Amino acid sequence: MAMKILRLAATPVLLVLHAMLMSAGAHADTCSGSVLSEGSSCGDKTPIGPAACPDPFPAGCDAFFGEKGGGFIDLLECGWGGLGSPISPCRCESLPGMKVSSNGNWCMPEKPDCSDHATVGALSAIDPHCRKWPITPKKAVDPNDKLGTLGVSDQEFIGAGAPLNYAIHFENLATATAPAQIVVVTDQLDAQRLDLATFQLGPITFGAVTLVPQPGAQAFAGGVDLGLEQDLQVVVNAALDRSTGLVTWRFTSIDPATGQLTDDPDAGFLPPNVNAPAGEGSVVFTVMPKSGLATGTAIRNQAQVIFDTNAPIATPTWLNTVDRDPPVTHVAALAAVQSATTFPVQWTGTDAGAGIRDFSVYVSDNGGPFMLWQSQSIASSANFAGAVGHSYGFFALGTDLVGNAEAVKTAAEATTQVVSAPACAVNVSAQLQVTRSGFGYNLATQRFTQTVTMKNVAGSTVGAPLSLALDNLSTNATVYAPSGMTSCAAPAGSPFINWSGSLAPGASATIVLQFTNPTKAGITYATRVLAGSGGR
Numbered sequence: 001m002a003m004k005i006l007r008l009a010a011t012p013v014l015l016v017l018h019a020m021l022m023s024a025g026a027h028a029d030t031c032s033g034s035v036l037s038e039g040s041s042c043g044d045k046t047p048i049g050p051a052a053c054p055d056p057f058p059a060g061c062d063a064f065f066g067e068k069g070g071g072f073i074d075l076l077e078c079g080w081g082g083l084g085s086p087i088s089p090c091r092c093e094s095l096p097g098m099k100v101s102s103n104g105n106w107c108m109p110e111k112p113d114c115s116d117h118a119t120v121g122a123l124s125a126i127d128p129h130c131r132k133w134p135i136t137p138k139k140a141v142d143p144n145d146k147l148g149t150l151g152v153s154d155q156e157f158i159g160a161g162a163p164l165n166y167a168i169h170f171e172n173l174a175t176a177t178a179p180a181q182i183v184v185v186t187d188q189l190d191a192q193r194l195d196l197a198t199f200q201l202g203p204i205t206f207g208a209v210t211l212v213p214q215p216g217a218q219a220f221a222g223g224v225d226l227g228l229e230q231d232l233q234v235v236v237n238a239a240l241d242r243s244t245g246l247v248t249w250r251f252t253s254i255d256p257a258t259g260q261l262t263d264d265p266d267a268g269f270l271p272p273n274v275n276a277p278a279g280e281g282s283v284v285f286t287v288m289p290k291s292g293l294a295t296g297t298a299i300r301n302q303a304q305v306i307f308d309t310n311a312p313i314a315t316p317t318w319l320n321t322v323d324r325d326p327p328v329t330h331v332a333a334l335a336a337v338q339s340a341t342t343f344p345v346q347w348t349g350t351d352a353g354a355g356i357r358d359f360s361v362y363v364s365d366n367g368g369p370f371m372l373w374q375s376q377s378i379a380s381s382a383n384f385a386g387a388v389g390h391s392y393g394f395f396a397l398g399t400d401l402v403g404n405a406e407a408v409k410t411a412a413e414a415t416t417q418v419v420s421a422p423a424c425a426v427n428v429s430a431q432l433q434v435t436r437s438g439f440g441y442n443l444a445t446q447r448f449t450q451t452v453t454m455k456n457v458a459g460s461t462v463g464a465p466l467s468l469a470l471d472n473l474s475t476n477a478t479v480y481a482p483s484g485m486t487s488c489a490a491p492a493g494s495p496f497i498n499w500s501g502s503l504a505p506g507a508s509a510t511i512v513l514q515f516t517n518p519t520k521a522g523i524t525y526a527t528r529v530l531a532g533s534g535g536r
Helices: 088-092 121-126
Strands: 099-101 107-111 144-147 158-159 162-172 183-189 194-206 210-213 219-225 235-239 245-256 280-289 300-301 303-307 316-321 328-331 342-350 354-363 369-377 381-384 391-400 416-417 430-436 440-442 445-454 467-473 495-499 509-518 526-531
Touching: 088 099, 099 369, 107 210, 162 194, 162 300, 183 280, 194 235, 194 245, 194 354, 210 219, 245 280, 280 445, 300 430, 328 354, 342 354, 342 416, 369 381, 430 526, 445 467, 467 509, 495 509
Parallel strands: 158 316
Antiparallel strands: 099 107, 144 162, 162 280, 183 245, 183 303, 194 210, 194 280, 219 235, 235 245, 300 316, 328 342, 328 391, 342 381, 354 369, 354 391, 391 416, 430 445, 440 445, 445 509, 467 495, 467 526
């Protein structure tokens, strides 16, 4: 069935065509009219015979007529390679009466009428003096790239049900000396890890043209006329071979006058990319991983790009790694009883793949239903405020960075009961004047130090023991060797340092604080002084 190709006035536009001009994976051979297999090309683009200079022809051959031993021989023996076979610029310049054309594409007579050149019999038609011979084709230059589905970490972890989206980019560099006439992109899919039934072609682009296959298509045949300025048609064939997993895209530059591959070395659908994106192209496809792949399964994908008769160039390899397993989390064991109504709860977890994104922690009060307490928290602990006489049970659920969520639990992982709490220590901050020195740094211990002085400015003694609590300590710092953490006297969870003596009116006590602070950022906190034998 013939394909209709629309001619554009000046600017290329998208045209999706459903009739076939060529069978997928093959192109017409303008030399013989046959159909060539994948990877073949029309005609031999390589000159036959020696191409070295300054001795361009085999010994004994006349550069003009291929004369050897007093008679004419087949020109093939003397290095011409047959009619239309190209020669190098060096060989052309070595021939008397011949020159390289101004555009560099032809070896041609210096005198257009050939009147000064002898011809003999039937060989006059192929006398090299009176013919134009194509110069060895200039090269298109092919950089390329491969992009895939972005995942997590260097291993690009993805969930087991996530589609794999790939884009293959190719470009004819601005420094290239010729446009590309044929571009073949191939991508070998891993049939052991990919479900080929889910393969779908995506948009196909080159320059300002975009061709969009039908949704779900695994094959495409289309084309576009590049307009009057280029007088060129581009045929695009793409298909997945389900039996091998090989995907092939073929771009072919067609001469509208002949319907065959253009033989003009300066005509091609992908010019040097001087005016981007004229010399750029890309193909896109999507495929799903096979179900049941284990966490850690690596899926690698690499493509190859061929410009004209150049050697294939491999793209970088794109790696994705399957993560199908959710995290495993738990709440750390708690003491059987709590003497303070506010107490810390801690949780942790592991993940075999991408890593844990967050935790949700649930609590049950006196055996009742579990209720969400901490929602999608990135922390590993929090203070729980309970009530005397109540028992509490906790469990944690984790979600990893690709969205795998831990199954809901039905039983507590840690339980505790709040009992009658002793009286809390008294906050005597209003009776004391607290003065802080600047921070020092101990090179030996690599800890920051600060001296804190507590002076009794009240008219009565402040009874022992005393504790200096540091509330709202900045997260970049940790108190070294604290005496404990507040849990009875609110706010809970503040580190404190004990000082055992009493303070009479006007008396002072000095405490030296030490902080670990890897970031070396500023350390901030508020002071609170607790006194008496009650809980802290």
